[in-house]
Amino acid sequence: MIKQYKPDLESFLKTLRREKTNKIPIAELGIHPLIKEKFLGRKIETVKDEIDFWSKAGYDYVKLQPKVNFNQYKEEFQKKYDVENQSIKRNWSSEESGLILNDEDFNNYSFPRIEEIDYSNFEEAVKFLPENFGIIGQYGDIFTMTWELMGFENFSLALFENYDLVKRINNSLGEVIFSMFQNMITIDEVAAIWYSDDIAFANGLIVSPDTLDDLFFPWLKKIAALAKEYNKPLIYHSDGLLYDAMDKIIECGIDVLHPIEPKAMNIVQVKRKYGEHLALIGNIDVDLLSRGSKEEVRNAVIQNIETVGLASGYCVGSGNSIPEYVNFENYLVMIDVTKNYIL
Numbered sequence: 001m002i003k004q005y006k007p008d009l010e011s012f013l014k015t016l017r018r019e020k021t022n023k024i025p026i027a028e029l030g031i032h033p034l035i036k037e038k039f040l041g042r043k044i045e046t047v048k049d050e051i052d053f054w055s056k057a058g059y060d061y062v063k064l065q066p067k068v069n070f071n072q073y074k075e076e077f078q079k080k081y082d083v084e085n086q087s088i089k090r091n092w093s094s095e096e097s098g099l100i101l102n103d104e105d106f107n108n109y110s111f112p113r114i115e116e117i118d119y120s121n122f123e124e125a126v127k128f129l130p131e132n133f134g135i136i137g138q139y140g141d142i143f144t145m146t147w148e149l150m151g152f153e154n155f156s157l158a159l160f161e162n163y164d165l166v167k168r169i170n171n172s173l174g175e176v177i178f179s180m181f182q183n184m185i186t187i188d189e190v191a192a193i194w195y196s197d198d199i200a201f202a203n204g205l206i207v208s209p210d211t212l213d214d215l216f217f218p219w220l221k222k223i224a225a226l227a228k229e230y231n232k233p234l235i236y237h238s239d240g241l242l243y244d245a246m247d248k249i250i251e252c253g254i255d256v257l258h259p260i261e262p263k264a265m266n267i268v269q270v271k272r273k274y275g276e277h278l279a280l281i282g283n284i285d286v287d288l289l290s291r292g293s294k295e296e297v298r299n300a301v302i303q304n305i306e307t308v309g310l311a312s313g314y315c316v317g318s319g320n321s322i323p324e325y326v327n328f329e330n331y332l333v334m335i336d337v338t339k340n341y342i343l
Contacts, residue, residue: 005058005339007133009191012060016192016233016256018279018313024305026058026338027281029138029196029237029258030321038328047124051133058339061136061191064125066180067118068139098151100169102162109149111172114179119187126189134191137184140237142177143197143216146170147206159211166215174219181223185230192233194258195223200240202264209244217248224253235281239320240264250277258282262319271308279313284334286318289326297330301337310343 011021036044036053044050047064054062100106125135141148146169147155158166184190199206199216207215220236227234235256236249241264242257249257257274259282260267267283284300285292292300301316308314316338322331 007055007060007130009060009132009134012134012315013191013233015313015315016235016279018275020312022343024309024338024341024343025060025315026335027061027258027315027317028059028322029063029194029317032322032324032326034324035322035326035328035331047121048128051125051128051130055130055133058335060132061134062125062129063136063138063194064121065137065139066184067121068112068176068180069116070112098147098149098154100149100165101151101154103165106165106168112176114176117176117180117183119183122184122187122190126187129189135187135189136192136194136235137181137187137190138194138196139177139180139184140194140196142170142174142219143199143212145173146215149173156207159207170215178219178222181226185226185232190232192235193223193227194235194237195220196237198238198240199245200238200242200264202240202261204241205244206240209248212245213248217252220249220254221252227255228253233279246274250274255279256281259317259319259321267304268307271311271314275311275313279315280308281315282317282319283308284316284318286320286323286326289318289322289330289334291327292330294330294333297333298337301334302341305338305341 008023011023012025014021015025033044039057040049040053042049044053051062100109122135122137129135146166149169150158150166155166181193181195185193197216199212205212224234233255234253235258236254237258239259239261242249243265256279260270260280262283262285267280271280283304284297288296288300304314304316309316316334
């Protein structure tokens with residue numbers, strides 16, 4: 001296990017704002033519970049366990065989500081893809097048929113009620129936060145769940161044949177998810193917010209820019225305006241090749257882009273072209289973390305720090321997230337090299 005580090009929320013927030021600091025922070029959107037449990041040597045069962053992991057691993061925050069009931073979406077939609085007796089549960093997105101194909105389906109679908117969203121884990125976390133350690137409030141997928149609820153093929157057809165239905169789904173999801181950010185950002189201990197919503201594959205955007213202009217960017221702009229109102233950084237996550245949308249992403253007012261997927265974008269080029277406007281998180285390839293050597297991981301981290309991080313505005317992290325199949329020792333190397341790098 002790596003040595004203990006004291007949280008440094010102030011330096012982390014300065015990095016998100018592209019200000020000079022004397023350290024390179026680490027950051028992740030998602031880390032699989034099995035990785036957390038292996039690090040701690042015990043089960044992750046409580047909010048305090050989460051805080052113990054994130055703080056002891058060297059992060060300056062714990063990432064929390066509100067508790068919201070999307071059970072109809074998860075249970076009815078995912079069950080056809082469940083593999084019997086598999087030890088690791090995974091979610092799958094339908095390219096074919098979804099849950100809402102027509103107006104009747106929409107009227108019968110149970111969207112979560114805003115007043116039923118539970119923020120008690122944020123209240124619990126406040127009791128256990130170490131000194132100089134914060135909370136990142138996170139949620140996402142207004143655009144992604146819009147097409148997932150329809151299935152991608154049906155969604156694509158509906159963009160031309162029943163756009164009103166697409167908009168009704170998008171607005172229903174957007175109102176619920178935006179309300180979460182409205183509530184999370186008022187909590188004093190929430191130091192930043194993180195919105196995740198994939199709009200691209202490794203070779204380009206998922207849909208046309210015009211579609212994103214109507215179904216995605218207005219929501220991102222509203223969340224960014226909220227962040228500016230409360231003077232808290234907004235991190236935005238999307239995998240894939242984002243160059244065709246980058247100017248609009250910046251215009252929306254985000255502060256940080258994650259994860260700069262290495263097979264899609266060159267982080268040095270992104271930093272050179274957009275570093276005046278955006279801090280960056282990530283870019284250490286998940287496949288490298290899973291199958292590479294410790295030395296290869298070490299070299300990749302140092303290269304990113306020296307080519308991107310020394311200019312400020314960069315946090316080391318994976319090029320997506322830390323799934324359970326990542327080589328645990330490689331994950332520790334990524335953290336340890338970053339924390340021990342002398343600026």
